[in-house]
Amino acid sequence: METAIAFWNILKKDIKNYYLKPPNISWGIIFPLSWTLMQLIRSPNMEIIELLPGLMAMSVLFGTTSMLAVTITFEKRSHSFDRLLLAPISLGILVFAKLSGAVIFGLVNAFVPVVFAAFFTDLSGINWPIVIIAVILIAITSALIGLLIAVSVKEVFEAQTLSNFFRFPMLFLCGLFMPIEHLPAILKPITFCLPLTYGTDALNRAIRCSSIFYPTFNIFITLVFSVLLFCLCQRSIKKNWIL
Amino acid sequence: MEVVSVTNLKKKYGEFLAVDHISFSIKQGEVFGFLGPNGAGKTSTINMMIGLSRPTGGHIEIFGIDAVKDVKKVQRIIGVVPDENNLYDEMNGFDNLCFCASLYGISKAKREKRAVELLEQFNLTDAGKRPFKTYSKGMKRKLTIAAAIIHDPKILFLDEPTTGIDVESARQIRELILHLKNQGKTIFITTHYIEEAQRVCDRIAFIVKGRIVKIGSVRELLENTEQEHKLKLKVAGSLNELSGELKNHFQNFKLEILDENSLLITSEERVTLSPIIRWLDSKGILVYEAREIKPSLEDVFVKITGSKAAQISGKEKVEM
Numbered sequence: 001m002e003t004a005i006a007f008w009n010i011l012k013k014d015i016k017n018y019y020l021k022p023p024n025i026s027w028g029i030i031f032p033l034s035w036t037l038m039q040l041i042r043s044p045n046m047e048i049i050e051l052l053p054g055l056m057a058m059s060v061l062f063g064t065t066s067m068l069a070v071t072i073t074f075e076k077r078s079h080s081f082d083r084l085l086l087a088p089i090s091l092g093i094l095v096f097a098k099l100s101g102a103v104i105f106g107l108v109n110a111f112v113p114v115v116f117a118a119f120f121t122d123l124s125g126i127n128w129p130i131v132i133i134a135v136i137l138i139a140i141t142s143a144l145i146g147l148l149i150a151v152s153v154k155e156v157f158e159a160q161t162l163s164n165f166f167r168f169p170m171l172f173l174c175g176l177f178m179p180i181e182h183l184p185a186i187l188k189p190i191t192f193c194l195p196l197t198y199g200t201d202a203l204n205r206a207i208r209c210s211s212i213f214y215p216t217f218n219i220f221i222t223l224v225f226s227v228l229l230f231c232l233c234q235r236s237i238k239k240n241w242i243l
Numbered sequence: 244m245e246v247v248s249v250t251n252l253k254k255k256y257g258e259f260l261a262v263d264h265i266s267f268s269i270k271q272g273e274v275f276g277f278l279g280p281n282g283a284g285k286t287s288t289i290n291m292m293i294g295l296s297r298p299t300g301g302h303i304e305i306f307g308i309d310a311v312k313d314v315k316k317v318q319r320i321i322g323v324v325p326d327e328n329n330l331y332d333e334m335n336g337f338d339n340l341c342f343c344a345s346l347y348g349i350s351k352a353k354r355e356k357r358a359v360e361l362l363e364q365f366n367l368t369d370a371g372k373r374p375f376k377t378y379s380k381g382m383k384r385k386l387t388i389a390a391a392i393i394h395d396p397k398i399l400f401l402d403e404p405t406t407g408i409d410v411e412s413a414r415q416i417r418e419l420i421l422h423l424k425n426q427g428k429t430i431f432i433t434t435h436y437i438e439e440a441q442r443v444c445d446r447i448a449f450i451v452k453g454r455i456v457k458i459g460s461v462r463e464l465l466e467n468t469e470q471e472h473k474l475k476l477k478v479a480g481s482l483n484e485l486s487g488e489l490k491n492h493f494q495n496f497k498l499e500i501l502d503e504n505s506l507l508i509t510s511e512e513r514v515t516l517s518p519i520i521r522w523l524d525s526k527g528i529l530v531y532e533a534r535e536i537k538p539s540l541e542d543v544f545v546k547i548t549g550s551k552a553a554q555i556s557g558k559e560k561v562e563m
């Protein structure tokens with residue numbers, strides 16, 4: 001019960017202090033929206049539903065990686081993160097609470113393109129449970145990658161730069177807008193090492209009924225990535241921040 | 244009863260030994276001070292005790308709990324005021340306090356009640372509605388202390404609680420510390436203000452370059468250190484011309500003419516005054532005041548460490 005109170009209040013504070021701040025809300029809405037428009041203008045004949053999985057994955061990726069990384073480096077710099085490290089809650093719960101805020105933010109971001117698409121096309125054929133699971137898992141893995149970045153840098157701008165370094169290549173490597181089959185052969189091994197590939201594939205299946213792997217396999221792999229990244233994050237925090 | 248015991252604690256940063264095998268213990272209800280210059284290893288020691296840093300070696304026990312292995316258990320019963328304020332700039336005072344309380348699993352009704360009480364006790368009721376970032380340094384420090392005791396910890400760690408704030412705020416903070424002591428809290432405080440240590444601490448450890456060079460109650464420290472005897476004489480008439488003659492005549496004392504009308508006598512042994520008074524009298528100079536100068540903790544510190552007092556206290560006077 002005590003842990004639940006702490007968890008809930010950390011989550012609530014993050015949402016109120018960071019995620020609900022106007023610049024972040026606009027980032028969450030404007031970025032996916034402008035990408036959707038750009039894609040539509042570039043290829044007007046394209047069905048919007050074809051774009052939807054990529055757009056959702058991208059919205060989540062961009063919404064979560066930088067948010068968690070930036071907020072944590074920010075708290076680290078202002079010493080308020082030490083307040084959290086001093087609390088009698090385990091590091092796992094702390095990371096989980098921080099993560100949850102980013103995941104919720106990512107989830108909301110993911111549905112911006114969906115709402116947009118609903119005006120233009122019929123979304124009734126979509127397998128929503130899979131979509132939600134996939135989005136959550138993409139959000140978790142992206143946020144954890146962001147967190148790993150945050151742990152390894154000192155400045156907020158470093159967190160920004162480093163997360164861009166990871167996520168822009170991922171846009172192209174993970175089959176968001178370009179089918180993986182069309183990638184050069186040397187890049188394919190990298191593709192299959194990135195969790196986003198599997199999350200996007202699951203979305204593709206749920207929305208467009210076309211995918212490389214079965215959804216259960218995709219979900220399983222992304223889950224494994226999530227657990228691995230979670231442990232890695234915890235370890236790095238212990239190593240880098242509890243000196 | 245001993246509630247904190249630290250044995251052979253060691254901290255290395257790379258090859259640099261910041262805390263060098265220190266041992267001490269703190270009794271229940273006691274204010275224990277860590278006094279040392281910048282870079283002595285005070286913060287490093289505190290951080291190991293509160294679980295923000297891992298010791299390179301040694302053992303820390305707090306209320307019978309191993310503070311290295313069971314960090315989270317210890318953190319439940321300790322309150323910490325770190326050297327840098329650790330509250331949220333964007334949040335107001337009240338929300339900051341409530342948030343900190345929630346980290347200890349305190350229910351909403353309870354934490355709000357406690358926050359209101361603490362804001363009142365710390366004279367921050369009005370400021371409680373303003374964001375933390377709008378606070379003055381002294382107010383920030385007070386709120387940080389309030390946040391540190393919101394879960395009613397058994398022992399409070401304060402890392403330089405009054406550094407960088409004005410005299411009046413510092414005085415209020417020292418009063419708060421003494422008030423907490425009267426409530427039975429055990430307190431560990433670091434400072435580089437000697438007078439502050441002398442005023443609030445029951446026992447003091449001098450720490451220099453990562454080592455504890457002396458430890459004891461303020462009285463013990465003052466008594467046990469062999470001190471020179473110092474007497475200050477005030478006279479009517481000018482001493483200036485007599486300087487050489489005076490020094491020649493009383494070679495077993497160290498004599499220093501402070502100004503035209505005052506003379507400082509320093510000696511290893513007790514000073515017998517009558518010869519000096521008689522001699523001065525014969526020169527037509529009247530002694531109208533003789534005062535013994537008691538050794539201060541600062542003298543003790545200088546004597547033990549050989550360091551200049553100015554280095555440690557920055558020559559800032561602490562007023563109570």
Ligand SMILES: Nc1ncnc2c1ncn2[C@@H]1O[C@H](COP(=O)(O)OP(=O)(O)OP(=O)(O)O)[C@@H](O)[C@H]1O
Pocket residue numbers: 243256259261279280281282283284285286287288326435
């Ligand atoms: N993370 C670190 N890495 C390397 N050296 C460090 C680190 N933290 C502290 N030190 C060094 O260890 C020594 C002790 O530092 P510490 O902060 O414990 O001193 P302090 O007594 O708290 O000083 P101050 O009065 O300035 O706060 C210093 O020489 C400092 O430079």
Ligand SMILES: [Mg+2]
Pocket residue numbers: 285286287326402403
């Ligand atoms: Mg310090």
